[in-house]
Amino acid sequence: MTAAEPRFTRDLPEVRRRKLIEATAQCLAELGHAGTSVRAVAAKANVSPGLVAHHFKGIDDLIVATYNHVGAQVAETLTTAIDTAPDDAEAKLRAFIEASFRPPVLDRDLLAIWLSFWSLVRRDPGVRKVHKKVYADYRRRLEDLIGQIARERRFKIDAHLAALGFTAMLDGLWLELCLDPSTFAREDALRIAHAWVDDLVAGGFRALAVKPR
Amino acid sequence: MTAAEPRFTRDLPEVRRRKLIEATAQCLAELGHAGTSVRAVAAKANVSPGLVAHHFKGIDDLIVATYNHVGAQVAETLTTAIDTAPDDAEAKLRAFIEASFRPPVLDRDLLAIWLSFWSLVRRDPGVRKVHKKVYADYRRRLEDLIGQIARERRFKIDAHLAALGFTAMLDGLWLELCLDPSTFAREDALRIAHAWVDDLVAGGFRALAVKPR
DNA sequence: CTGCTTGTTGTACAAGTGTATAATAATGGA
């Protein structure tokens, strides 16, 4: 008779936390915010419910950790797209667009996570802080690229406002595309976004050149 | 001794349904999707929990009804803005922008309702259908205005794609502004959106003029 | 091999959930 195999395996806290976070991401995707309970996550991770409380303060804390994890992955994907693109602001902007509209960024599961996170922003100041930082970083990157393009092409633009508009458009397209892919195609989103860059490069959006009084 | 006052008042089903819908909207705003239960709604409406089941199939059905109600109000607000604007496509487009970034459309509570509705889109085919129709109507209106502007100014544009991009940008700005008003101001959103129209009127977005091969 | 640390389990509990049900009573019509 062989030795009885261990009834469970111990993990380093860091490792176990990560497994729980990944299980949470799957629950949010499959069951939504409402169906993502301590027990559902524990079952998905093949772990007892009590363990969740041992590693996290509660279900909200776990969802925030999940956002941090997944958010970092997305940020890395987009950053990589920019960094590996040719050393040209326009090319980097277009690489950013391409990365935004293909997996793993264009992903229904990702939207489910984002939705439950957005619903926490209002009530939890900590969540609000994380959200603010993530989006600020995200936009600053684009603002730099847009400013660089304007400098190269020698026209003036309020890069901050332009970046706000650009990210809003990308977010809106991404949201709707994840929500209901049958309304329009990925290719439509790409055309629209690239057309915006075309216009920017051609010196469009001159109304954004000066601050209003 | 005065006659005992009635312990409850009867309402026509239609009236009671509306009161429950309004209570649901308040719950979604104050407690979020997770906190919006049959009992919470009933308490908010000063009504017994059982009554909710009497008028609606369940809490999801009630949320869908709430979306229909609130969605219709928003649609009416925006439609009114277009209809009361001067008889000029550009003016109507700008009136639409202005209405989008002031109450009752620009409203944190409205976002809370939208968020919980979006989270239902994925699992409930009926919700998906409603969502599709609402957004299709919303865009068609703008598509017509954009097409009209292009015709008047005698340039070509794929009005469908342009409307997609325009609505995506407005949605993105609206979302972020409701989520965290401290990131940028209402006035910034207005400038960005109006600049988009400036560009359109000036014959921008020429890349959207022809269908791709 | 022994003992300690602590990750992990299993369970118990109170509170909250959706739904079904019979009893109640407000309202309009006869």
Next chain:
DNA sequence: TCCATTATTATACACTTGTACAACAAGCAG
């Protein structure tokens, strides 16, 4: 005035939820 209708209540049920807790055991240090 009485009656029939049905909106409304109140309650009960089975279930899920978050959290706490003591017991357990895996893995490491000695």
